[in-house]
Amino acid sequence: MSRENENIALLPNALKTDILHFRASTSKNAILPLMIAALLNPGETWFDVTPGFSLNDVDAVAALLHTCGARVWRSAQQIRIDASDVSPGVAPVSMARRTRYSLLLLGALVSRTGQAEIPMAGGCDIGRTHDYHTEMLRSLGCHVHETATSISARRDHAAHALIRLPYPSVGATLNAIFASCTAQEIRDGTRITLENCACEPEVDDVVDYLCRIGMVIRRQWRTVCIEPRRAVGKKVVYAPITDRIETGTYALAAAILGIKVITHNAPQGCLDAVISVLHSIDCHVAWHDNDLLVDGRSTDRRCGIDVSTSPYPGFPTDLQPILAVLCLGLNRPSTIVDTVMPHRTQYIEALRALGGHISWNEGTITVHPDPAIDPASWSAVDLQATDLRGGAAAVLRSLQIARPCRIANFDQVRRGYSEFDISVKKMGGEISPW
Ligand code: EPU
Numbered sequence: 001m002s003r004e005n006e007n008i009a010l011l012p013n014a015l016k017t018d019i020l021h022f023r024a025s026t027s028k029n030a031i032l033p034l035m036i037a038a039l040l041n042p043g044e045t046w047f048d049v050t051p052g053f054s055l056n057d058v059d060a061v062a063a064l065l066h067t068c069g070a071r072v073w074r075s076a077q078q079i080r081i082d083a084s085d086v087s088p089g090v091a092p093v094s095m096a097r098r099t100r101y102s103l104l105l106l107g108a109l110v111s112r113t114g115q116a117e118i119p120m121a122g123g124c125d126i127g128r129t130h131d132y133h134t135e136m137l138r139s140l141g142c143h144v145h146e147t148a149t150s151i152s153a154r155r156d157h158a159a160h161a162l163i164r165l166p167y168p169s170v171g172a173t174l175n176a177i178f179a180s181c182t183a184q185e186i187r188d189g190t191r192i193t194l195e196n197c198a199c200e201p202e203v204d205d206v207v208d209y210l211c212r213i214g215m216v217i218r219r220q221w222r223t224v225c226i227e228p229r230r231a232v233g234k235k236v237v238y239a240p241i242t243d244r245i246e247t248g249t250y251a252l253a254a255a256i257l258g259i260k261v262i263t264h265n266a267p268q269g270c271l272d273a274v275i276s277v278l279h280s281i282d283c284h285v286a287w288h289d290n291d292l293l294v295d296g297r298s299t300d301r302r303c304g305i306d307v308s309t310s311p312y313p314g315f316p317t318d319l320q321p322i323l324a325v326l327c328l329g330l331n332r333p334s335t336i337v338d339t340v341m342p343h344r345t346q347y348i349e350a351l352r353a354l355g356g357h358i359s360w361n362e363g364t365i366t367v368h369p370d371p372a373i374d375p376a377s378w379s380a381v382d383l384q385a386t387d388l389r390g391g392a393a394a395v396l397r398s399l400q401i402a403r404p405c406r407i408a409n410f411d412q413v414r415r416g417y418s419e420f421d422i423s424v425k426k427m428g429g430e431i432s433p434w
Pocket of ligand 1: 032
């Protein structure tokens with residue numbers, strides 16, 4: 001059950017062992033759009049999820065699906081969605097604000113019912129807009145109307161057969177794929193080609209699922225072709241990929257805390273950019289089947305690093321705040337440029353409150369090495385989790401310098417890290433309500 005406005009206290013303790021085991025959970029950024037994609041299947045979809053999987057954002061999307069007439073059940077290791085009857089119901093503002101992925105209802109509902117209306121979307125407050133989404137829908141034959149508080153779309157005219165996204169946005173790519181599935185051109189038997197698409201593994205996962213329910217979609221690098229086909233409605237069981245950002249967080253934690261971390265059930269082959277940063281500071285990294293082993297005990301802290309985030313397969317923006325914590329523990333200045341989400345900087349305040357020397361100027365985050373510190377002289381500090389990854393970065397920073405803290409809005413972190421208290425406990429931190 002989601003907790004809102006949650007405040008926690010975090011007490012870092014000495015680590016009892018320097019080898020930690022984690023298990024990657026179902027990917028947040030795969031399951032959320034998959035749940036919405038399930039609206040395109042006029043039947044039942046059973047998503048197999050990892051044991052104990054629980055995220056605030058999943059609860060938020062489930063509530064949104066209910067407003068559209070879909071039925072959603074949770075069992076220990078499954079999320080079941082019956083989308084036999086779907087209507088373009090309008091989600092209450094409070095519900096849509098809980099997740100940015102309410103935006104995807106536009107494409108999915110237009111595809112299924114011909115029209116959609118949503119209140120302005122929520123999610124992390126990291127300066128995102130929705131112009132690519134509305135532009136795509138217009139190109140795909142929709143009349144789109146925006147007010148200060150809502151966006152509506154309805155099928156109106158023929159879709160273009162070739163559409164180029166202005167940027168490989170993950171959400172806009174997914175919305176475009178959803179809306180393409182039943183666009184006028186598709187019904188006339190012509191394929192729709194989308195260019196400059198996002199090719200994040202989570203997009204591939206959604207495409208795989210849509211193919212399982214009967215769509216014919218092919219992706220080649222940044223080009224996606226959607227062939228004329230409709231889902232007929234059948235029961236589908238689908239297992240989403242595991243979370244590369246959660247896995248990347250624990251991989252970077254190995255270097256931050258100077259420990260060895262083994263993440264089981266990790267998604268192979270989609271963390272190369274993170275692994276290459278770890279290699280550059282002499283962390284030993286190895287794969288054994290689906291287990292990712294990162295040995296941070298050998299981390300070379302003498303140099304700083306310079307990293308730019310970029311769309312997949314580049315270094316992920318979601319790990320940028322966690323990377324900043326790693327940089328704080330290096331002995332020379334580092335720079336980070338987030339080309340994907342240049343406004344993802346709110347977390348910097350929390351790291352500063354935890355003694356971090358970080359500046360941000362014209363799109364470049366500069367991280368200075370920690371001065372010599374005496375943890376014993378530090379009292380608990382009050383922080384705010386401004387967003388999901390920023391909140392996780394604050395936790396890792398607190399563990400890095402063994403300084404207790406109290407974090408307001410910790411529910412932000414629960415939007416994307418399943419069973420995080422258990423993981424933090426493994427890393428020596430005790431989370432308690434405050
Ligand atoms: N953008 C626009 N206009 C739009 C859409 C996007 O200018 O209409 C800009 C954004 O402001 C951003 C860039 O394009 O600067 C990329 O945004 P994108 O659309 O790719 O992001 P998203 O689909 O909203 C998903 C993830 C994010 C992740 C980004 C980038 C989910 C639920 N969210 O968001 O995840 O950071 O892709 O990889 O899949 C997170 O997990 O912490 C998180 C924020």
